[in-house]
Structures are given as structure tokens and as C-alpha cells.
Amino acid sequence: MDAVAPSPTTAPVAGGERQRWPWPTFLGWRVLIEGVGLALLMLWLPRPLAASLGIGLLAALAVSAWWAPRRLRCVRAEWVLPLHPHADDEVAVAVKLSADGGAPPFAIETVMPGQTSAQAVGHSAGLGRVPARVGWSVRFPHRGRHRLAALVAATDQPFGLLHVTRSVAPASEVLVLPALGTLRRELRNRLTEWTEEIATGDDRGDDELAHLRPYRPGDARHSIHWRASARARHLLVAERQTPASRHLALVVDTRAATGKRLERLVCIAATLVDHLAAHGWHLSLHGQFAPAGVQGTRTQLLEVLAEVQTGPVEDLARFVPTGGSVLILASHAIELPARVPRPLLLLLNECEELVRLPGKLR
Helix, strand or coil: CCCCCCCCCEEECHHHCEEECCEECHHHHHHHHHHHHHHHHHHCCCCHHHHHHHHHHHHHHHHHHHHHHHHCCCEEEEEECCCCCECCCEEEEEEEEEECCCECCEEEEECCCCCCCCEEEEEECCECCCCEEEEEEEECCCCEEEEECCEEEEECCCCCCEEEEEEEECCEEEEEECCCCEECHHHHHHHHHHHHHHHCCCCCCCCCCEEEEECCCCCCHHHECHHHHHHHCCCEEEEECCHHHCEEEEEECCCCCCHHHHHHHHHHHHHHHHHHHHCCCEEEEEECCEEEEEECCHHHHHHHHHCCCCCCCCCHHHHCCCCCEEEEEECCCCCCCCCCCCCEEEEHHHHHHHEECCHHHC
16 A cells, blocks of 8 residues: 655645645555646647557546545544553454445555654455444554544555545544552551551541451451551451441642653553552542542542653642541652651652562663
């Protein structure tokens, strides 16, 4: 298939779409030049056969210019985007194709994320009345909102003389979640010890349903919290009738983080959200990006982190909630608010050693 010609003239088509005027392929240019040359030969030499051949070549080019755009007129496309992709992960993107009146073989072209020029991402051998699906893989280079360029159908049928393109689907947008790292054993143990310390303290949770209580005859052996029992010197049983009391506030300090440092901070925060949510904690996010705090599922919190930006320097204490368990991820050393009982402070520099970051963020 011939390459897309640079910047051919565009014209509006039905439905507000954009269609490029047919552009000659290499073979098309050759037919055009030879056709014009043979047709003009009659001006100097009486060669009717040569002139007829030249006129025939030009007629074939004219038929292609009239017919080729109409063969793509019925093609429609619909984006099939991945759910919750993460930055720098290879994910599958697809397009659902249909054509009421059928369509010739064509290619799907678009501008891939991180690229500046259109390229073919898939091919269709032709469409009948049954919809088809064309897929390809894509890697989003960074978190945040990515704009996917409009999808364009391109063909050089019939005759291979003209390259014809037509927009078949508008531009779309996808929110890319932060990249995830892996917690090293040292940090996992530190988080486990801290959460166990919270459980053995006076904080019984917001609704006082999930807590540790003394062992009673008849309690199941697997319900005994052995580490907490060792500290208290008597058997304690963990009651977790409702996960709502297992609430933890994660405060992310983005005040002095910029560039790659901010990206590492967000990646570590996302990794902590992923780890704690997998262990049954209900989380809320706090910081300059969420002054009132945001509570939600793992995916909802990762969507918030996907759009975090550096903010002005403000007092971090105003973003730290009171009356609950607080984990603070800070880009530099800070003074912890005295009103917060037993907070855990993690600094970015130490977390960079305790979390296996993706290659681009190391």
C-alpha cells in the first residue's frame, strides 16, 4: 500500500467529517504523465493509436477519482477502548467496522500516541453486511488524558491509481491510570506492623464494628490475631463484620514535586492504593488535588491520581484529616500534625528504595 501523501487538500463531507481529495499513487502519477504525453502527441505527430491510449489512461484515472471515494462512503467505525489502562503498559485497542453497502479492501490509519504522523494500524479485506473488528496494540507513554486521533479509512482501489482517505470515526479520549510498581518486603512488613498497631490501639473504627476483642470460649481458632495477642499477652480475636471501619486516609504531598519526581511520587501513591485496597482497606485520598478528600474504589482513586499536578506551596496540615488512621506520603521531611494519632510518614526518597518502580521512572 502506498504511503499517505503529505498534506493533501481536505474538504468537508456529510456529517461534519473531513475527506481528503484523491491523491495519485506512484502508479497513478505514472499513468497521469504518460496519458497526458500520449494525448498531446497528436499535436505534433498523427498517431491516433497513441492518442487513444493516452485518453484511455486519463479516463481510467478519472473513473478512479469518481468511484474510489464513493466506495468508502458507507464505511462506519466505532472505537473499542481498553478499560482503565495504565501508563507504559501495552494494551489492546480495537475498532468495530461496518458498511451498509459493502466496501473494498482498505486500511485504518490514525496518529498513535506519542507520534506526529498518521500510520496504518490495521487492514480490512473488505466489508459486507456483517460488521468486522480490527485491533492493534498501543502503549500510552504517560498517565493522564490521552487524545486519540480520528480514524481514517484509506484505499487505492480500484486500479491502484489514487490513494483515497475518509474519516470514519471522530477523535476520542482515554484516561490513563498511573503506572504501578511493586512494594518490597521491607515496606510490606512496615505497613503490616503499622496497621496491626492501629488495630490494637484505642481507635475502633468509625462505626466500632471492626476491632480486636478478648478471646471467648468457642471462638474459631483462625479468628485469633496472633501478633496482637503476643503484644497484649492475652488472646485477641479480630472482628471484621464490616469493611467500612477499615478506613485509612492517604495524604499525598505534591507541593514540592515536579517533573520526574512528581511522576515517581504519583506512581508510589498508586502502588500503595493498589496494595492496601487489595488487603481490604477502604481508602480516601487527600492533598492539594483533593482539599476535601476523595473516597472511592481502587479504580476511582487511581483515576484521581492520574490527573494530579503540582500545586502551590501551602500548609500540608490543612489537608490531613483528623480522627482516623493517616498515611502520609511526602516529597520531603515535614512536621507531623500533633492532632493526628499514630500517623505513618513515608518519604519519597526512602520509598524509591522500598518500591520497585517501572523502568522509565527509575
